[in-house]
Amino acid sequence: MSDDDALSELKKLTDKATYSRLQKDLNAVKNDVTALTEQITDALNAFTGQATKQARRNFKDARSRADGVMSDLQDRGSAVYDDLRERGSAAYDAAYSMEESLEDAITQRPLASVGLALGLGLLIGMAWRR
Numbered sequence: 001m002s003d004d005d006a007l008s009e010l011k012k013l014t015d016k017a018t019y020s021r022l023q024k025d026l027n028a029v030k031n032d033v034t035a036l037t038e039q040i041t042d043a044l045n046a047f048t049g050q051a052t053k054q055a056r057r058n059f060k061d062a063r064s065r066a067d068g069v070m071s072d073l074q075d076r077g078s079a080v081y082d083d084l085r086e087r088g089s090a091a092y093d094a095a096y097s098m099e100e101s102l103e104d105a106i107t108q109r110p111l112a113s114v115g116l117a118l119g120l121g122l123l124i125g126m127a128w129r130r
Helices: 003-013 016-108 110-129
Strands: none
């Protein structure tokens, strides 16, 4: 049943005064619903605006904290890298120094060096067999 059919049936069942009063009440309800819809829309828009502002503030705070953490991590990483580079340089220097000492010893005593190498090889081979 459509709205027009319902209205015509209502008009038939009621007298003119009652129908007119019902029509006014129906219009008043429609106006109230329209006003309430506008109020709800305004409230939601205000809430959305506040939520958007709060979300932006939270995002800026989080970004600032993340930038701080990244800066701190970068500083720490640079310090670790520098420390490792220094240690690596010291280890390289020590290995180079040891190589030079070994080379000098072999150059000064070639037969003793060959005999030492053969002896160590023999010991390692015997230990390996067991």
